[in-house]
Amino acid sequence: xxxNDGREDIRRAATELAGRLPDALAPLARLAYNYRxxxxxxxxxxxxxxxxxxxxxTQQNPVRLLQEASTGALRRAATDEGLLxxxxxxxxQVKADLDRPHxxxxxxxxxxxxxxxxxxxxxxxxxYSGGLGALAxxxxxxxxxxxxxxxxxxxxxxxxxxxxxxxxxxxxxxxxVDTDPERLPAALVTGADDRPxxxxxxxxxxxxxxxxxxxxxxxxxxxxxxxxxxxxEPVERWITARLYExxxxxxxxxxxxxxxxxxxxxxxxxxxxxxIHLNEGHAMLAPFQLACQELHSxxxxxxxxxxxxxxxxxxxxTPVPAGNDTYPPEQVEAAVGGLVAQxxxxxxxxxxLGRTHPDDTDEDFGVSQxxxxxxxxxxxxxxxxxxxxxxxxxxxxxDRPVEEVPIGYVTNGVHVPTWIGMATRELLDRHLGEGWxxxxxxxxxxxxxxxxxxxxxxxARARQRAELVERVRVRSATERLLRGDSVDYVDAAATAFDPxxxxxxxxxxxxxxxxxxxxxxxxxxxxxxxxxDQPVQVVLAGKAHPRDEEAKRVLKRLFxxxxxxxxxxxxxxxxxxxxxxxxxxxxxxDVWLNVPRPPLEASGTSGMKSVINGGLQLxxxxxxxxxxxxxxNGWGIPGEVDDDHTAQDARDVAELHRLLxxxxxxxxxxxxxxxxxxxxxARIRASLTTLGPRFSATRMLSEYLSGPYRGS
Numbered sequence: 001x002x003x004n005d006g007r008e009d010i011r012r013a014a015t016e017l018a019g020r021l022p023d024a025l026a027p028l029a030r031l032a033y034n035y036r037x038x039x040x041x042x043x044x045x046x047x048x049x050x051x052x053x054x055x056x057x058t059q060q061n062p063v064r065l066l067q068e069a070s071t072g073a074l075r076r077a078a079t080d081e082g083l084l085x086x087x088x089x090x091x092x093q094v095k096a097d098l099d100r101p102h103x104x105x106x107x108x109x110x111x112x113x114x115x116x117x118x119x120x121x122x123x124x125x126x127x128y129s130g131g132l133g134a135l136a137x138x139x140x141x142x143x144x145x146x147x148x149x150x151x152x153x154x155x156x157x158x159x160x161x162x163x164x165x166x167x168x169x170x171x172x173x174x175x176x177v178d179t180d181p182e183r184l185p186a187a188l189v190t191g192a193d194d195r196p197x198x199x200x201x202x203x204x205x206x207x208x209x210x211x212x213x214x215x216x217x218x219x220x221x222x223x224x225x226x227x228x229x230x231x232x233e234p235v236e237r238w239i240t241a242r243l244y245e246x247x248x249x250x251x252x253x254x255x256x257x258x259x260x261x262x263x264x265x266x267x268x269x270x271x272x273x274x275x276i277h278l279n280e281g282h283a284m285l286a287p288f289q290l291a292c293q294e295l296h297s298x299x300x301x302x303x304x305x306x307x308x309x310x311x312x313x314x315x316x317x318t319p320v321p322a323g324n325d326t327y328p329p330e331q332v333e334a335a336v337g338g339l340v341a342q343x344x345x346x347x348x349x350x351x352x353l354g355r356t357h358p359d360d361t362d363e364d365f366g367v368s369q370x371x372x373x374x375x376x377x378x379x380x381x382x383x384x385x386x387x388x389x390x391x392x393x394x395x396x397x398x399d400r401p402v403e404e405v406p407i408g409y410v411t412n413g414v415h416v417p418t419w420i421g422m423a424t425r426e427l428l429d430r431h432l433g434e435g436w437x438x439x440x441x442x443x444x445x446x447x448x449x450x451x452x453x454x455x456x457x458x459x460a461r462a463r464q465r466a467e468l469v470e471r472v473r474v475r476s477a478t479e480r481l482l483r484g485d486s487v488d489y490v491d492a493a494a495t496a497f498d499p500x501x502x503x504x505x506x507x508x509x510x511x512x513x514x515x516x517x518x519x520x521x522x523x524x525x526x527x528x529x530x531x532x533d534q535p536v537q538v539v540l541a542g543k544a545h546p547r548d549e550e551a552k553r554v555l556k557r558l559f560x561x562x563x564x565x566x567x568x569x570x571x572x573x574x575x576x577x578x579x580x581x582x583x584x585x586x587x588x589x590d591v592w593l594n595v596p597r598p599p600l601e602a603s604g605t606s607g608m609k610s611v612i613n614g615g616l617q618l619x620x621x622x623x624x625x626x627x628x629x630x631x632x633n634g635w636g637i638p639g640e641v642d643d644d645h646t647a648q649d650a651r652d653v654a655e656l657h658r659l660l661x662x663x664x665x666x667x668x669x670x671x672x673x674x675x676x677x678x679x680x681x682a683r684i685r686a687s688l689t690t691l692g693p694r695f696s697a698t699r700m701l702s703e704y705l706s707g708p709y710r711g712s
Contacts, residue, residue: 004197005151005221005269006189006214010034013187017066022078025050025066027087032062033185034216036094038122039141039417041425046086050077060580061124064183098219103148105705110274111149112709114139115262115283117254118161118243119154121217123580125186126160126179127224129243130509130543131605132317134579135381136279137217138415138605142697144218145417145438148705151271153262153283155254156181156213156224161243164543164576168483170559174546176242181226186213189223189269199225199264202338203253208236210257212265223269225261246547252327252335255367259285260339263293275709278314278375281324281367285336287312287374288350292343301349305374313708314375315410316368318602319388320513326364356395372396372407377708380409381603384626384639388599410707411624412603413700416440419609421587423463427456441699446692454681455674461590461614461684466499468588472539473497476572492568497537501570502668505589505615507541507577508606510551513597516542517554520561521653529660530570534669536660537570539585541577586610591664594619595652598639608695614684618664620652624695633686635659 010033018029028047037043038060047062048055051073058064069077077083102108119125120133121140128134136152143150158181162174181188189212191197196211209232210225227239238245239253259278263286266273276286290311291304318324327335329351340347352358353373354365372378372393380386386409394402416437420428428436431448439445477494508514519538520526529536540558544551561567574581586592592610594601594617601623608624610617619625621639629636637655642648667679693699 004189004191005271006187006197006212006223007221009187009189010214010216017063021066022074024078024084025074025087027084027091028062028077029066031087031091031094032066033187034094034098034218035122035125035185036097036144036216036218037062037090039415040090040093041422042086043090046083046090049080049083049086050074059124059126060122061184063185064124067183097144100147103146103705106149106709107274108149110272111151112143112275112277113262113266113271113273114150114152114277114279115258115286116152116154116279117258117282119152119222120579121215121222123578125184125215126177126578127154127157127243128579129161131603132280134582135317135412135605137579138413138418138697139279139701140217140220140222141415141418142413142701144220145415146698146701147219148701150220151266151273152217152220152222153258153265154222154224155240155243155258156186156226157240157243158226158228159242162543162546166479166483166555166559166573166575168485170556170562172544172552172555181213184213184215186215186224188212189214197268198229199261199268201257201261201264202342203236203239203256204249204335205338206233206236207338208232208239208253208257208261210240210261210265212269223265225257225265227257244545248327248331251325252331255282255325256285256335256339259283260289260336262286263289267293274311276312277704277708278312278371280315280317281371284354284367284371284374285339288345288353288370289339289343291374292340292345295344301345309374309376312375313377313379314371315379315381315708316371316389316407316602317381319385319392320511320600324366324368326366328364329361332365369393369396378407379708380407382411382624382627383409384599384622385409385602388602408707410700410703411627411695412605412608413695413697414605414608414612415697416612419583419586419612421464421467421584421613423460423467424587424613427452427460438698440696441693441702443689443693446689449685449688449692452685454676454678457614457681457684458676462499464587464613465503465590466588468503468539468584469497469499471584471588472572472574475574479575489562489568492565493570493572496569497572498535501535501537502591502665503589504536504538504591504593504618505540505585505610506538506593507574507582507585508594508604510542510544510555511548512550512554513600514542515595515597515649515652516540517557518595518649518653518656519593520558521649522657523561525657526561527564527566529665531566532665534665535570536665537572539572539574539589541574541581541585543577582606582609586615587613589615590668591616591618594625595637595656596620596622597645597648598622598641608691611687611691611695614688616680616683616687618656618659628691628695630686630690633683633690635663 014033018026118128118133120128120137159176215222287308291308295304354370380389390405480490586609617634
């Protein structure tokens with residue numbers, strides 16, 4: 001198979017960009033087309049040095065920065081010897097990284113193919129919505145760091161995920177912003193005739209054409225399918241318009257394109273994967289496409305499925321029903337009828353694969369059931385989620401005890417270089433030794449944390465908290481002005497938010513089971529917590545799905561308390577939660593709060609990001625925290641399941657109040673003669689040493705390599 005995977009197109013795009021710049025800035029053009037700069041110390045600062053304001057306005061997009069920077073800014077950069085030296089050094093680091101030998105156990109001619117509906121690689125590439133995308137981005141970066149032969153496939157959403165604005169009354173409004181791929185660090189893959197390489201996939205009544213963009217994430221190519229082409233009709237062009245499109249007709253078309261189209265794209269690119277990793281059920285048609293296209297004339301589908309199953313692994317990320325899409329069989333038939341006919345298969349066989357009871361023709365088709373049936377290996381994303389998933393899908397294996405249902409777990413982890421703040425990174429670089437991040441999964445790497453002086457740990461935390469507070473002051477004032485709030489309310493957080501105050505963060509997708517409102521169930525207690533002698537300040541962020549009216553009402557009720565003066569001073573809600581906001585929240589907050597209703601938190605990764613920055617967890621014992629908490633490394637709220645939600649909420653509110661009043665707040669403010677909170681620092685040490693090695697993407701990827709990917 002001849003490979004035509006777009007790497008020359010990336011080189012061509014970088015060369016064309018360099019041609020528009022002063023010669024001395026050519027290294028910046030080359031760096032701009034590989035996101036490897038984004039997790040190198042000094043990488044972002046390099047582009048900021050060209051034009052800091054323009055870099056911010058472009059969402060830290062280096063290609064747009066270099067396209068839009070003024071002639072004067074480029075001329076100044078081209079004569080800045082310090083900048084040019086740093087650019088050469090960063091480019092040398094990136095080149096050395098890309099030139100390393102590949103991970104030995106996987107043949108680069110048969111790489112792992114990772115298929116996911118969203119990727120949170122960088123804030124400038126808006127094709128993600130939340131935790132699933134951030135996890136996918138982290139795995140790609142870790143695969144690059146470990147030189148694992150892996151390719152990724154997704155969709156190039158021209159309008160991305162929705163943007164959020166909250167009005168003065170607390171109601172969420174959504175809007176979308178167009179993305180121009182030509183202005184992203186992406187290149188259109190072309191064929192031998194220099195025309196865009198395309199694939200065709202029958203979806204509903206149309207043969208949908210998709211072109212392929214390549215984005216480099218270190219050593220990992222990310223291929224994004226795009227149907228916004230003149231040869232497609234308007235509805236077909238819209239398939240890759242918006243991530244998680246609310247319209248079910250379009251969303252199912254997205255899943256057909258991602259799965260079947262993803263495999264076709266890999267074939268067109270000349271890539272023959274050894275393993276296909278379905279990250280959630282959205283790409284469940286990938287193994288079916290693989291099975292059918294490899295059948296010989298007259299062979300039964302079961303033969304092809306057996307071969308495809310041996311190459312497919314599946315990760316399920318949610319026990320929430322809304323995260324496991326189902327569709328009426330007639331809708332699935334309409335969407336895939338042309339595809340399966342083209343493949344020489346029967347749509348009834350496919351639909352049966354997506355039913356819990358295959359022979360029940362009235363049962364809906366489930367994407368997760370189909371993915372489970374067509375995979376050799378399946379896993380949840382934490383130990384507890386593995387248990388929940390085995391129970392949840394037990395009916396697919398009714399002849400087995402629930403503990404023998406073939407769904408294991410690989411607990412999520414986070415990419416340390418992406419999420420760690422500079423103060424903490426400098427501290428750990430000094431004490432953990434050169435190259436410690438590559439050894440992040442080894443407990444011994446973190447042993448030296450016990451020898452770091454209390455003062456140094458506390459100073460690093462204080463520095464990152466102060467950086468967060470400065471950002472919150474500026475941004476909260478701007479957003480309150482946009483909402484039309486009174487000048488007094490606008491000024492409140494800008495003047496009262498304090499770098500020395502205990503700072504709690506609660507930022508995640510807004511869904512009712514996340515229980516954002518637990519902090520405000522007792523308004524009198526909340527006001528006392530915020531305005532006491534030992535005050536607390538809170539930073540909130542998160543988006544409710546456009547169709548989740550109840551989640552929107554939760555947000556609105558939260559804003560109902562803003563009339564109290566102390567709320568304006570001590571509580572800030574930041575609009576339009578994204579990767580950039582997440583980074584400075586997890587770096588700066590002292591406590592990361594997470595109070596989902598058990599057992600609906602599959603894993604959660606934001607708390608892990610807080611951990612590597614010296615933040616402490618106050619969380620329900622669900623998801624990852626159920627296996628991470630040991631009594632000394634944070635605080636836990638019991639995670640028992642209770643069908644009586646009212647009683648459960650009352651108990652959890654009472655325990656949350658007790659922990660904050662009796663343990664968390666006193667520990668933060670109880671200082672020794674040097675002004676250091678010794679008990680607090682002890683918990684930070686315990687958190688770093690016990691959680692650092694267990695919840696890094698380094699450990700996560702190593703478990704995929706030794707488990708689900710083994711044999712690839």
